[in-house]
Amino acid sequence: MPARGDHEARRRDVSAAVWRVLAARGFGGLTIRDIAAELDSSTGLVSHYFPSKRALVRYAHDLADERAATRVRRIPTGPGLAALRAALLDVLPLDPASVEMSRTWVSFWDAAIGDAELGTGQTARYVRWRAALTEHIVEAQTRGELPSQVDPEDIAIGCAAFAHGLVVQAVFDPERLPAARQTALLDRFLLDLARTT
Secondary structure, three states: OOOHHHHHHHHHHHHHHHHHHHHHHOHHHOOHHHHHHHHOOOHHHHHHHOOOHHHHHHHHHHHHHHHHHHOOOOOOOOOOHHHHHHHHHOOOOOOHHHHHHHHHHHHHHHHHHOOHHHHHHHHHHHHHHHHHHHHHHHHHHHOOOOOOOOOHHHHHHHHHHHHHHHHHHHHHOOOOOOHHHHHHHHHHHHHHHHHHO
16 A cells, blocks of 8 residues: 555646646546556556546646645736736736646636536635735725726626636637737736726
8 A cells, every 4th residue: 555645646646647638638538548548557547546537537626726826926016907917917828837727727617517516616716816806906996096986896807707718719729819919918908997997
């Protein structure tokens, strides 16, 4: 029987393979056989650590949530609108690592639609993300960078919708939406938000 640390490390290896398969083929292409091939291992080994595809996907989802919460984020050039900009840039697929993360999360969204527990987790992630965005928006309103008469939570919902809409488009059409264009679109969105909110 492997030591607990070895067992947990192997589960993380399997989970990383799930990430790579999801990023490459989406949730529809995720099978125990594909994961075993990605690990250059047997399906029996994968099944030893995860008795079902559902258990494997839930573990990978939890690990993805952990990675997202602990990853290095951009340092904003200031509070308020600058901090909001940095927070939104953090979710866009602007480099190979964030492209893989975005492709993986889009695949997880598919899984969350059919799994109540994953769906609840996804809802909680959105609540936390919008709350963090709202803090920057309130600061921007206090600084006079955004009009104060609009509910900051409504602005946060609009910002989240814009950013994730751009994520999906960039994942499916990366040639038309390279990093520079995504950044320019975000800057235009924020400029329009400051002018018209």
